[in-house]
Amino acid sequence: MNEIKIFSPATVANVACGFDVLGFCLDNVGDDMVIRKVDKKGIKITHIEGFDLPYEAEKNVAGVSALAMYDAINVDFGFEIEIYKNIKPGSGIGSSAASAVGSVFGMNELLGRPFNKTELTQFAIKGEALASKCEHADNLAPAMFGGFTLVKGIKPLQILEIPSPEDLYATIIHPQIEIKTSESRAVLPQDVSLSDAITQWSNVGSLIHALHTSDYDLIKDSLHDVIIEPHRSKLIPHYNEVKQIMLEAGALGACISGSGPSIFSLCKGEEIANNVAQALKKAYSLITDIEFDIHVSKINTKGVKIC
Template sequence: MNQNKTAKAVDFDKIMDTVRVFAPATVANMICGFDILGFAVDYPGDEVLMHRVTAPGVRIRSITGDEGRLPLDADKNTVSACVKMLLEHLGISREIGVEIELIKHMPIGSGLGSSSASTVAGLFAINSLLGNPLTKEELLPFCVEGERLACGHGHADNVAPALMGGITLIRGHHPLDVIKLPVPEELYAGIVFPKVDVPTRDARQLIKEKVLLKDAVTQWGNIAGLIAGLYESDYGLISRSMHDVLIEPTRAILIPEFYVMKQIALNAGALSFGISGSGPSVVAVSRGKEIAENAANLIQQHLTDCEIDSLKYVSPVNIDGPKIL
């Protein structure tokens, strides 16, 4: 994506008074593509209600659905901090005032891109409020900065699909180079979030700094096979390719009943099964809604039998990304 486009000037006469935006949750890594692949889903997601006010500056009016865990300080909250960055980039931070209501519909620390959904919703909202002076491609670096603020690592595998929609490949970060990949029509995700705590920072610290060459070659082949399968809508190739030999063996230790859940999903006909992002959410990637729904139901029932509470989401790949409600 070209990051050198020039933003169009903001027409102050056409700035909206209020806008409400939804941005979707995402499944980062897509099992075998650590930090480079991800896809958006229809639900869950987060909403931002943004109001233009007379006093310049960016303020958070309220946050709901976060159980009091997120900061109301505009400099510390990723949504407001990124909105401030955008206004400063456009050179209008002293001329525009906005107040933000953040409505969380997804669990924090779920491995479903909670921080990225909020950040994308906020940036999409301010850009819409201002009459879209920036393209989605130009918004993306600001979204990545939001991830850096949220978890200390400015990766794009959540924010890229949340903003662009569909399945995205992060080819590189310097410069940021993102490619949208084809989405086979019948590709569905059966997602289950076991209510256990797996902080993103802790999950990243478990990852080995060095890997065996034979494992790296296997992983490269799987990533290439998955991308080829997406282009050909070859579900058999997608299934054979979605296996993670580098990250899953370590991170699975943090997720109770992981390998039992995996076998349940595969027995139910899922194409593949793995960890969403850093976990603890898991995903049964399936051909068709029925298989995804059945796999998720069986996994959730198993967790209930193990006295582990969980949430379930079943969705096709969301190809549109954020939307104005």
């Protein structure tokens, strides 16, 4: 096998209470990539569609993670990468993570799987760091492993796979605005009150328990963020109204996806997830003239895959 086609999924990081550690994987939103083994040594990006991104491997997220992996192997051939990008960079649903994960996953398949998924994520972190200027894995982990993940640590990288209840769906709205990474970082508090921190870790603990026990009521009770949301939500126009629409349409909970501007909700069952999408479609253009996309997706328990 010299060529492989990959689907690399979009992801939601933070999941309300789990800032910097939790994430989950989407099913039908993601990038397609082709990875090809070629005689010429090195990593070459040969095609990019969808968005305007650099072709130089050293400047491209998929390229940088591929190079990190390529440096760790000793082969007399190279790889070409084609990227068919569906996830808009800066949307807050793991666009760079999808690119970073797709290239190393595909190369690993063509090499006969010398690396496990944690090792692959380690390479992908290098690509993600190009986009976000720091090493983190809260989008990479769910894109690579699927389902819900908890990044227990970066050094050494430790990723926990948390079970996903069968009937859990996400509805996501992506308002087509740009939030500068520097701005979304700048609003984060340096310190938080002990009392808020306790509330947050109580919610993280109960969310993990709820996912293990498929307790949808408890998922609902746990999807709260008292630390980050109050600050970052101010950067997203009409955030509170959108959240309210999602909750009133039956979502279990809603919060900022990653650092925004996308807003995710989790729902019990496809019907409610579609109701949330319908309610958003109806209401959002009455509130504002910002362009938007809406995604409805089952939780993807497989992650990146050959297609």
